Amino acid sequence: MPDARKYFALSSPFSMKRGGLVHGARLAYETWGTLAPGRDNAILILTGLSPSAHAASNAEDPTPGWWQAMLGADKPIDTDRWFVICVNTLGSCKGSTGPASINPETGETYRLDFPELSLEDAANAAHELVAALGIDRLACLVGNSMGGMTALAYLSLHAGSARSHISISTAPQAQPFAIAIRSLQREAIRLDPNWNQGRYDDEHYPEAGMSIARKLGVITYRSAMEWSGRFARIRLDSEQREDEPFSAEFQIESYLDNHARRFVRSFDPNSYLFLSRASDWFDIAEHGHGRAADALARIDVERALVVGVSTDILFPLSQQEEIAEGLRTAGAEVEFVALDSPQGHDAFLVDIEGFGGAIAPFLGRL
Template sequence: MGDARRYHALSSPFRMKRGGQLHGARVAYETWGTLDAARGNAVLILTGLSPSAHAAANLEDPTPGWWDDMIGPGKAFDTDRYFVICVNSLGSDKGSTCPASVDPATGEAYRLTFPELSLEDVANAAHEAVTGLGITELTCLVGCSMGGMSALAYMLLHPGSARTHLSVDTAPQAQPFAIAIRSLQREAIRLDPHWNEGRYDDERWPEHGMSIARKLGVITYRSAMEWNGRFARIRLDPDQREENEPFGFEFQVESYLEGHARRFNRQFDPNSYLYLSRASDWFDISEYGDGDVMRGLGRIQVERAMVIGVSTDILFPLEQQETIAKGLEAAGAKVEFVALDSPQGHDAFLVDIENYSRAIGGFLGSL
């Protein structure tokens, strides 16, 4: 199996919003479909906190991607028509320069010497990758979850760089509930003795901290309705319980979360997780509107937009998507607002493919 991952070398120094800079940095990306002669059929996808650029299978890497059912010939992101790009966030350990990367100045991993990261930096790095492909205007800029906030920054910082916008389950700023959850996730990692101020290694890895952080995430990515429907109060069979373990797992939902945490644990660098989590908290579009969210959104110029949210999302509540829709409309865009009732909560865009596919495919098909 080949690697579909490509790399774009960022400008050096790459200057960051909060004052730091990177030398010799890069971002990873993957593509599907063919860029037309006019370079006018490009669609860029910016991801949530943990996904890689491998959004779907392609010729070089046939393994399923995180949005596999959405991208391909005849799918919502129709690769017979569009050239689809997915960029891995700066700061993520899935191929882009991140805290686990080697600092060329020292020859050692950055760890906590990595500069403070903002979603504006993520946006600027993605924009450099797109312009590196010779694309001056995207047909559509798509942002999911954290990537939706990065997409808002992208359009603000690079006016005219996207003709239309697809906003998926995101927000114009982090709300206190989301900040509180992410703060707890970071605390769980930092309190793990193996975290060791960011100086862990394969032998001493902050397993417990990452496990709790992931469990907290999974709980908030879904809805109470879904937890009730899937698990109710079903208990584990006696042979599945932790014998002689005081307060050990007793319910199926506990075991489910443990499985999720185990699968995630060594798949993501803890310091990268901390940096991207904090960047999500810091993002606030009102900074671009003299402290006013609507005024910040009012500075974004796109022709058309579709804003999708789900009523069961507790992390990025539906009213936040409504705010984005109203703000873009007030700025002159033709906006469609889609409120879905998927029971899966924030993760619905990864699970309720039928409804998201209909909305996104309909929007892209009409461009």
């Protein structure tokens, strides 16, 4: 399979916010387009918890990426104009250093010995990469979901590092509902006997725990409106049902089973735990005087686009409004877009008409 990933070696040792050092760490990233001679046309994309750096197809890897319809020539993020970088977050298992990586000091997999991870660490790592590419100031920093929180940390920690910002379905701080869901996901993994305090292998993999965690996530990534519209109360045909007590009876159950089955072996459980907890820990107020509004008001960008979805229960519109107001207070020219997409939190992945319809004109005015 082709691999378009590039690798950047972070400063070694790389210092972590909550203590600890990582030696020989690297970030996986991909790029599209051409960096202008003035190095002033760069866009950095910071992702949610599980995506890789492969946001779209490119010459090295023609397979579709997770944001294929958004990124490319003549698409909302037009690579004929922009030089686009997408980073796989520090702590992930998609090429960047994380709990699934080898600790060079021991020769063994880090597992739970990986230092406590924060989204500030991910932001600092991404900033090191951008600086190494010779880019003093991004034209735009794009962050969605967890990546949106990382983007706020990036802008807060590195003043003047971007001219503009696109904030998508994210939060200035984790709220109780989102924390509760992620807590249950982590509990499902930890209670799987095969997790074994992080010491699993391919033969003893916490498949049941990861499956439940993924199902919980998928349920909250979409809205009740979409589930009703797609599945209603449609039952499986008799030949599709397993002959055992309490087996899946409805199509929605089968959908969740299939979705989880595709995910569980593609993502490292310990990495999932570390990134999930980092999301819960994030609070932009730590960058101010104990108030999120104060921290947001210190972010230095000229323009911002904040997009949210009315059916998003993980990152509700009220949090998008809080971000928009904070950036306005900071002096940015802010556009706030509230979409009625039925897809909930995942709308930014599938509602290209809605999100692309906001992103393309915003970038066109830069």
